[in-house]
Amino acid sequence: MSYLDLSIREIHEALVNGETTPLELTKEAVARAKANKENAFETICEKEALEFASSLTEVEKDNVFYGIPYIAKDNFSTKDIETTASSNILKGYVPLFDATVITKLKAAKAVMIGKSTLDELAMGGTGTTGHLGTTYNPYDPEHKRMVGGSSCGSAASTAASIVPFALGSDTGDSVRKPASLAGLVGLKPTWGRISRFGLFPFAPSLDHVGYFTRNVEDSALLLGLLSGRDDKDSTSSFKPVEKYEEKIGESIEGVRIACIKEIDESITDPALLKKYKVSIDALRKQGAIVESVEFGKDLLDSIYATYIVISCAEATSNNANLDGIKFGPNYGGKTYQDVMMTARTKGFSELIKRRFVIGSFALMRENQDVLFLRAQKNRAKIVEKTNEILSKYDFVLTPAAPGVAPLFGAKSDKLSDEYLIADNHLAIGNFSGLPSITLPLGLEDGLPLGINIMGRAFEEKELFKVASAFENITGLKGLSVINKKEGNL
Amino acid sequence: MPKGFQITQQFRPIGKEGYLTVLDKNGNEKKIGIERIHMEEDTCKQLHLADCSLLDYNRAGVPLVEIVSKPEMRSGTEAMHYVEAIRNIVVYSGTSDGKMEEGSLRCDVNISVRPYGSTTFGTKVEIKNLNSTKNIESALDYEIARQTSLLLSGTPVQQETRRYDEASGKTVLMRVKTDAVDYKYFPEPNIVPIKLSDEFVNDAIATCPELYDSKKERYVKLGLSVTDAEIILSDIKNATYFEGGLANAKSPKGLANWLIVEVNAYLNKNGIAIDEFPLKPEVLAEISNMQEGGFTHKQCADILNAVLAEGISPKEAQAKLGIQLMVSNDDEVIAAVNAVLDANPQSIADFKAGKDRAIGFLIGQVMKSAKGKFNPAVVSKFMNIEIRKR
Numbered sequence: 001m002s003y004l005d006l007s008i009r010e011i012h013e014a015l016v017n018g019e020t021t022p023l024e025l026t027k028e029a030v031a032r033a034k035a036n037k038e039n040a041f042e043t044i045c046e047k048e049a050l051e052f053a054s055s056l057t058e059v060e061k062d063n064v065f066y067g068i069p070y071i072a073k074d075n076f077s078t079k080d081i082e083t084t085a086s087s088n089i090l091k092g093y094v095p096l097f098d099a100t101v102i103t104k105l106k107a108a109k110a111v112m113i114g115k116s117t118l119d120e121l122a123m124g125g126t127g128t129t130g131h132l133g134t135t136y137n138p139y140d141p142e143h144k145r146m147v148g149g150s151s152c153g154s155a156a157s158t159a160a161s162i163v164p165f166a167l168g169s170d171t172g173d174s175v176r177k178p179a180s181l182a183g184l185v186g187l188k189p190t191w192g193r194i195s196r197f198g199l200f201p202f203a204p205s206l207d208h209v210g211y212f213t214r215n216v217e218d219s220a221l222l223l224g225l226l227s228g229r230d231d232k233d234s235t236s237s238f239k240p241v242e243k244y245e246e247k248i249g250e251s252i253e254g255v256r257i258a259c260i261k262e263i264d265e266s267i268t269d270p271a272l273l274k275k276y277k278v279s280i281d282a283l284r285k286q287g288a289i290v291e292s293v294e295f296g297k298d299l300l301d302s303i304y305a306t307y308i309v310i311s312c313a314e315a316t317s318n319n320a321n322l323d324g325i326k327f328g329p330n331y332g333g334k335t336y337q338d339v340m341m342t343a344r345t346k347g348f349s350e351l352i353k354r355r356f357v358i359g360s361f362a363l364m365r366e367n368q369d370v371l372f373l374r375a376q377k378n379r380a381k382i383v384e385k386t387n388e389i390l391s392k393y394d395f396v397l398t399p400a401a402p403g404v405a406p407l408f409g410a411k412s413d414k415l416s417d418e419y420l421i422a423d424n425h426l427a428i429g430n431f432s433g434l435p436s437i438t439l440p441l442g443l444e445d446g447l448p449l450g451i452n453i454m455g456r457a458f459e460e461k462e463l464f465k466v467a468s469a470f471e472n473i474t475g476l477k478g479l480s481v482i483n484k485k486e487g488n489l
Numbered sequence: 490m491p492k493g494f495q496i497t498q499q500f501r502p503i504g505k506e507g508y509l510t511v512l513d514k515n516g517n518e519k520k521i522g523i524e525r526i527h528m529e530e531d532t533c534k535q536l537h538l539a540d541c542s543l544l545d546y547n548r549a550g551v552p553l554v555e556i557v558s559k560p561e562m563r564s565g566t567e568a569m570h571y572v573e574a575i576r577n578i579v580v581y582s583g584t585s586d587g588k589m590e591e592g593s594l595r596c597d598v599n600i601s602v603r604p605y606g607s608t609t610f611g612t613k614v615e616i617k618n619l620n621s622t623k624n625i626e627s628a629l630d631y632e633i634a635r636q637t638s639l640l641l642s643g644t645p646v647q648q649e650t651r652r653y654d655e656a657s658g659k660t661v662l663m664r665v666k667t668d669a670v671d672y673k674y675f676p677e678p679n680i681v682p683i684k685l686s687d688e689f690v691n692d693a694i695a696t697c698p699e700l701y702d703s704k705k706e707r708y709v710k711l712g713l714s715v716t717d718a719e720i721i722l723s724d725i726k727n728a729t730y731f732e733g734g735l736a737n738a739k740s741p742k743g744l745a746n747w748l749i750v751e752v753n754a755y756l757n758k759n760g761i762a763i764d765e766f767p768l769k770p771e772v773l774a775e776i777s778n779m780q781e782g783g784f785t786h787k788q789c790a791d792i793l794n795a796v797l798a799e800g801i802s803p804k805e806a807q808a809k810l811g812i813q814l815m816v817s818n819d820d821e822v823i824a825a826v827n828a829v830l831d832a833n834p835q836s837i838a839d840f841k842a843g844k845d846r847a848i849g850f851l852i853g854q855v856m857k858s859a860k861g862k863f864n865p866a867v868v869s870k871f872m873n874i875e876i877r878k879r
Contacts (some may be wrong), residue, residue, distance in 0.1 A: 184794035201679070203678075204677075204678040204679045205678030233679075234679060234680055234681055235678070235679060235680075235681055235765025239762065270639070313675060314675075314678065316673075317494045317675070318494075318671070319492070319493065320492075320494055321491050321492050321493035323493065325544070326491045326544075336542070360673070363675055364671055365671045365673070368673075368675075372675060393520075456648065
């Protein structure tokens with residue numbers, strides 16, 4: 001047991017009491033990162049982290065992030081620290097500025113100890129497509145199971161208790177799915193709540209800054225730090241930042257929760273079904289009203305295709321600047337077309353190229369109507385349906401994944417019917433921009449299962465209230481590979 | 490941060506279906522339709538050197554306005570007038586300095602030629618590198634002639650991009666165009682919709698500075714000739730100077746004359762611009778007013794020169810130069826004229842004998858006797874009248 005295994009607030013108290021120091025915490029986090037076997041790191045910033053931590057000698061009592069080590073996904077721009085988004089096309093790229101979230105964490109004196117792996121350019125959900133190879137699930141020492149993606153390294157390192165929190169990004173479910181597979185609290189707040197300036201764009205209409213913590217309160221505290229208007233991101237909201245932890249612990253009596261009938265029916269894993277049902281009963285016992293509503297199977301079936309068309313279309317455009325001229329390695333060539341073609345041929349994996357082809361195809365003049373615009377219309381329909389449900393209910397509760405972490409090889413990026421709904425429905429949160437949080441539900445054969453709760457726009461405070469109640473039901477607060485728990489369900 | 494795409498207002502332009510009235514090559518008014526006005530971002534400038542190409546991102550992301558006209562212009566002159574009209578608007582609204590030579594106003598021209606009676610347009614050719622309005626006219630007239638002669642000889646016009654070579658006055662092939670590029674436009678999610686309130690729009694219209702055409706109309710109403718108004722408006726700094734003196738000027742036309750003739754001469758001689766001219770517009774108005782008050786133009790010009798040379802006020806200059814107001818009392822002039830006639834019977838005889846020069850001598854005598862108090866024009870007028878009575 002180490003201070004790193006505690007919550008942010010607990011570590012803060014230890015710092016205030018002089019039981020540990022930022023430097024000690026940082027040294028230990030770096031040591032754990034170096035010993036990590038899950039291939040979770042692009043870069044371990046040992047020198048920078050130790051230097052910064054050494055300067056942190058006056059603990060700020062009212063700043064819980066003071067001296068807390070953390071990890072950022074390697075698609076956040078970090079000044080003077082190589083940032084590759086786990087893609088060869090960005091090998092050697094050293095950003096000239098910090099992303100806004102990195103700036104905020106630096107100002108709060110949190111210590112970034114490393115940059116974590118991701119599926120190449122954050123496209124993918126398996127944690128297998130980064131240029132450093134597969135990132136593994138720390139819950140499976142045999143390395144046969146995925147941790148999910150695209151924020152694979154951040155999920156693995158938070159679950160392995162290297163740090164108490166790690167930044168990720170979420171375009172389809174890239175924080176909330178791996179959170180489920182790694183037994184973590186994964187938040188994707190409302191679109192516009194956290195500035196995305198400095199986050200490498202993938203599909204800006206769907207991109208969110210998200211993060212992993214090991215308990216709900218830490219998630220709420222972190223949102224308070226990272227939120228707020230940023231003139232460098234015109235989509236960031238002017239809404240005032242709230243004390244998001246304020247309602248944690250309040251009663252959930254009378255809270256109205258909708259479960260989606262077709263999503264529940266798409267779940268086949270008996271352990272997940274059982275624990276999910278028990279958790280709903282427990283919510284009811286606390287006075288919550290939990291009801292099953294219909295979403296429409298066709299609409300749910302269409303999520304994946306809609307997501308692929310929109311996200312790939314936006315991705316082709318946003319990644320058009322990765323051409324071997326402005327960033328990353330330039331392999332030369334007789335003409336600028338040659339330079340670009342060689343850089344892109346060598347720099348992108350097959351999966352990325354496939355997605356760019358899909359995106360480009362969907363945007364072609366002759367295809368826009370039937371592909372891109374149709375996907376946009378369908379997205380609007382899905383959002384409309386979601387908002388209709390949330391006009392009658394306060395939250396939507398769903399299983400976050402079809403089951404425990406899948407085995408490698410069982411799944412690829414290609415479209416499959418197997419878990420068409422169960423594996424893709426979290427993208428509703430990206431289509432609608434609504435706040436969505438994944439929480440551990442329980443463990444099956446030592447592997448985590450997760451649920452997801454989605455709330456109304458900018459009502460994160462309410463979301464944390466119900467999430468915290470759920471956390472108490474499962475008894476999995478603070479779960480990590482080191483801090484193993486069985487849970488109540 | 491260099492992006493790989495350009496943001497443009499493709500789907501909801503600021504304005505569409507507008508027009509500008511310009512003069513065609515025969516001087517008749519003609520409406521040129523404007524399809525749309527939209528904003529977009531400047532991207533990147535390429536510099537091609539012998540052994541490498543450089544990318545200049547300094548202007549990347551800087552907003553610009555694109556104005557797309559309809560294919561309704563019929564001559565190089567019309568096109569030139571159209572661009573001049575746009576330049577006048579952007580300059581006088583304070584949007585841009587309108588300097589084509591510096592790229593703050595740029596223009597790509599598409600041109601096609603078709604036989605009389607044809608309902609479809611011919612193949613269009615794009616011309617780049619048009620860095621002055623005069624070049625637009627010359628390039629288009631050249632291109633009309635080139636395409637016409639191609640068609641008359643049965644050679645189809647190629648879809649291509651040409652550039653204007655100023656030295657030879659010809660357009661030169663840059664590249665042949667293939668199918669139009671598919672730009673794959675779609676909404677940029679990073680820019681949230683911006684709703685302009687009626688209040689904002691009305692305020693923008695209300696606070697728009699007075700534009701070229703309206704200034705010109707006002708100047709003409711003030712008594713300026715159209716040519717003088719255009720000369721003053723040809724440079725917004727000139728117009729600003731003129732406006733600065735208007736409030737104090739008894740005669741706007743007089744002020745305009747001083748600005749156009751004497752001030753311009755001074756600027757040219759010293760190689761300076763109007764905003765470097767040392768006199769405040771109010772001072773120029775004062776000198777112009779002195780002329781209105783009876784001083785001759787020559788006297789006022791002397792005063793102006795003294796003011797400029799010595800940095801004194803017009804009144805001080807007048808005193809120093811001993812300049813007196815011309816007598817405008819006709820009786821006094823007539824009396825002096827007759828006194829000179831009485832004293833010079835030989836000159837009268839000479840005049841009657843057809844020697845016109847004699848009258849010049851007599852006028853000179855009157856002026857001499859008046860010691861510069863008389864206006865020569867007035868003296869001349871009465872001399873001509875009085876001598877004929879003899």
